[in-house]
Amino acid sequence: MQGLRFVCQAGCTKCCEVSGYVYLTEQDLKRAAAYLGMSARSFEKKYIYRTKHLLRLRKPCGSQCHFLEKGGCSIHPVKPLQCRVFPFWPEKIGSPAAWWEAGRMCPGIGEGPLIPIDGVMRVANEMREAYTGMYSRPSRVTG
Ligand code: SF4
Ligand code: SF4
Numbered sequence: 001m002q003g004l005r006f007v008c009q010a011g012c013t014k015c016c017e018v019s020g021y022v023y024l025t026e027q028d029l030k031r032a033a034a035y036l037g038m039s040a041r042s043f044e045k046k047y048i049y050r051t052k053h054l055l056r057l058r059k060p061c062g063s064q065c066h067f068l069e070k071g072g073c074s075i076h077p078v079k080p081l082q083c084r085v086f087p088f089w090p091e092k093i094g095s096p097a098a099w100w101e102a103g104r105m106c107p108g109i110g111e112g113p114l115i116p117i118d119g120v121m122r123v124a125n126e127m128r129e130a131y132t133g134m135y136s137r138p139s140r141v142t143g
Contacts, residue, residue, distance in 0.1 A: 004099065004120050006087060007112025014105055015086050016068045022057040024048070024080045025130045029055060031078040053133030081130050088123040090135060 024032070033043035044050065047066055049058050057080075060066050067074045073083070082089070087109055092102045103109035128135040 001096075001117055003114040003116045004088075004093065005110050005112055005114055006106075006108050008108045009111070011072075012107060013068060013072055014107070016065055016073065016083070018105060019064065021059075022065055022080055023082055023131055023134060024055045024057065026055070028078070028080040032075050032080070035075055035078040051133075054131070081127060085123050085127050088120050088127070090124045090128050093120055093124050 029044060029048065030040050032047075033040045036043065038046075044055075047057055049056050057065060057067075065073075067079070073079050087093075087099075087102050087106050092098050099109065
């Protein structure tokens with residue numbers, strides 16, 4: 001495989017609306033708190049659910065994410081890594097079938113320029129390294 005085609009579509013927020021959790025790195029937490037003029041502690045108290053190995057955003061009633069607004073993500077410049085690198089998650093680029101499945105939800109998949117596979121792998125590995133609590137098992141993503 002030479003690469004994958006993807007370009008995010010203007011006005012789309014589908015990946016923020018699907019059922020699932022938004023995980024954050026410690027850096028994500030600090031950046032989002034600063035962007036909102038809050039202390040990391042206050043931000044965590046209000047928005048974060050922390051387990052032994054992971055941090056994730058709490059979900060508000062009737063929505064998947066506190067920060068999803070009509071015009072898009074209200075913390076766009078500092079959104080968590082998993083949001084920034086979607087759809088190049090290790091589990092989505094791990095096989096053609098998984099990529100195709102992701103394309104059923106994301107209209108940007110299959111569009112735009114061909115992104116070289118080594119760049120795609122770099123992004124996926126960035127996610128793997130940032131979320132060690134999530135990707136602790138061996139995987140097919142290398143490079
Ligand atoms: S679903 Fe795809 S096209 Fe839509 S906002 Fe998310 S990444 Fe962009
Ligand atoms: S943080 Fe922003 S980009 Fe991520 S799911 Fe929430 S609204 Fe979407």
